Each structure stands twice: as structure tokens, then as C-alpha cells.
Amino acid sequence: MSSNNKKIGYTTGVFDLFHIGHLEILRKAKENCDYLIVGVSTDELVQEYKNKRPIINFEQRIEIIKSIKYVDEVVVQKDRDKLSALHKIGFNIMFVGDDWKGSKIFLELEKKFQNHGVEIFYFPYTKNISSSSLRSTLKRLIQEEEKDSN
Secondary structure, eight states, rough: OOOSSOOEEEEOOOOOOOOOOHHHHHHHHHHHHHHHEEEOOOOOHHHHHHSSOSHHHHHHHHHHHHOOOOOOEEEEOOOOOOOHHHHHHSOOOSEEEETTOOHHHHHHHHHHHHHOOOEEEEEEEOTTHHHHHHHHHHHHHHHHHHHHHH
């Protein structure tokens, strides 16, 4: 779906332990484009750059994202090369959490995207919720449960 007058949006994520922050990003992204494409990171990619495996496996995470009404298309994200993704997918607006704003990687990407007419739209990061915080809470609860059973 590539048309000059349509806003083709793109965002990516791991979407592990799907929570309200994920839903809000997808909802807000869809409110700001006509067609939303979502890249879901493979387990291998997450292991490579976060040095941990997702709790929910890739196949299940991709099915969850496909079922969200705000998402028009889901693609596999095998690497973090957004310029390559632009050439493959053909979007004109990319949605990112504002925790990346001002980072070296996104300052460079903004310059590259400008040459291709692509805007980067930063969303406020959802406070007090993340997959990492959920993972830590689950780990703590399991440890407490194990301690109580001994």
C-alpha cells in the first residue's frame, strides 16, 4: 500500500509480556497514519541486542500483534536497520518511544530519513510499565513463592 497522499506508518518492538504501554503506542500510531505496519523482533534479534530471550516466543508475539485492531500489517524484524526496513516496506512516518529521542542512533536516523521524506514521530513513554519491570516483578514473586514453600 504505497500512495503519496497516504500516511504509511511503521513501528517496531519486541512486544514481550504485552501490556497497556504497547497497546497505547499502537493505538496512537494508528491515530496518526492511514496504514500501520508493525515489525516484531525475532527471538534471535532480542537475544543479540538485549542479551535476553523474550518470555513469550516470537510466533506467539506475532500472533498477538496481528490480532490488534490498530495494526494493518505485521512484518518480521530480523535486524535493527531502519533504513533497510524503509527500502523494503516503504513507509513515510515512523513511530518511536520518546526514550529514544536525542539518542545518537536516532539523531543519525532523523538525518537519513529526512532525505527520504520520512518523519519520525516520538510518543511519550508509558510511565510505570514496561516488559522489563514486569519481568523483574515476576522474578521477585517467583523467588518469594519458592522461599515461602521451603
